Amino acid sequence: MSTRTPGLPQTVPAPEEEGLPPRVTIWEVGPRDGLQNESRPVDLAVKLEFLERLAAAGLPVVEATSLVHPKWVPQLADAEELLARLPRRPGVRYPVLVPNERGLDRALRAGVEDIAVFASATETFARRNLNRSFDEQFAMLEPVVARAVAEGVRVRGYLSMCFGDPWEGAVPPERVVASGARLAEMGVDQLSLGDTIGVATPGHVLAVLAAFERAGTPAVTLAVHFHDTYGQALSNTLTALRAGVRTVDSSAGGLGGCPFAGSATGNLATEDLVWMLDGLGVRHGVDLPALVETSRWMAERLGRPSVSRVVAALAP
Template identity: 70%
Template structure:
């Protein structure tokens, strides 16, 4: 299997962390329910390929995301190595109760930077969402869990259009102040461009949020995900969310297409000589297998090139 010629570039980290979201963010928008055994096998294959952070599922109410209704059953089928982080998304205290009962040690909460998306996704306002998050995060921290915070619609909103940078920073900084150990900045509808990425990251650090607390999460709607990710690396970010095979979207934002494909990211990182610990050929095999389970080809350009 072909590999890129390694030619390092200056101003980039020596090593990055890939936060794999395929099993949760990647599958949540699939209309046909994926069998829980297939999901468990998918996660095992991702781990065998070298991924050490795999977001497995969500404890959201089954009515809202039917695809993830089997969260408890799925986690019961997993027996992952001790060095693998397996976070789950929780929307509120009820979700946290289920996560704790399942033995989860790391959770993520999902906030909105805009009023319209907060209303559609969380049935709240931007301010009201924190009334829901606060007891959830406080309890999780008291139980010794790590808490990640997502901020959605950081670069644009399909209903509100442009989103002011200061508005995004205000929401994100509140999550950090609440106790989130990491903050993932989501380009939910894939409209970001490199200059915007630089400006947002700079605004967060200027507001006192350390660069090592920031992660990035890009969708590839307009083909900008890799360029935006490279820009974030140049700004000092070392954690990036991606989805094996480019799976994913957002059930509450129809204009959102797939996440940045982990294989496309790995091709770039391997060419730059940046360490990830992930075996690209094994991951390609995994995404080809998963595409067969879903009955449709992977949108990842690297998967298409290497498996074609």
């Protein structure tokens, strides 16, 4: 079956490969994880148009913003106004990151139906990112997840530093699994494994996913979130897909990083992911030309070119 998109160069899909999913859910994090790392805030009108363009391009999940205190992430200080003005496209989910019960209160008042909570697999990053010890972070999140579930809100759990920590070094897979289990026990719908500083390699990805499988958590229930610091995000993603993962986090134009981990560079670019999936014959539902145009448009507003190789190749 041809995967040619009108107006794009012809791609030749690989023969069907056993183990690859027929369809992948792309979890777009650009408006939240991408823009939170900008040196200065982006205008609200630009954020709203960015969200609408991403949804119109066929992305099924577009993470809208974060209800973190503006002191910590001033780039997203307009979160409540954004949520009040955000036009919801039918069939599209707009998750919001919440750090604690105060954030949940704000999310519920805004009518949010999907939230995400954030924990670390390491002690040092928990203290630097959440100002909590490793154990204290879970104690803080437990009532958040419980209340959200009771309110009928879907909850995703982000787990950071799953492959390496700039202060602690390599993170043992067993520690990642134990950390993920604590979020799962709270009742999160899905666990996203984050390579926060982009040090993972395919072998490490396999080791972590195998450790989850041994503990009774199949890869099909997990998501992956790779940064491209060492140019490994696409190869890591393909490895995860072959191991059973069906949900991949990515950011339009490769926007993002982590404001609390200085060595973290951009996320896996959504356009690069889509190009790879097209070549594999894996369905995703995204209009690549519309997405490329969206990232080109956003790059103009940010005043710098997109880091996505596909955007660079296809944008006029």
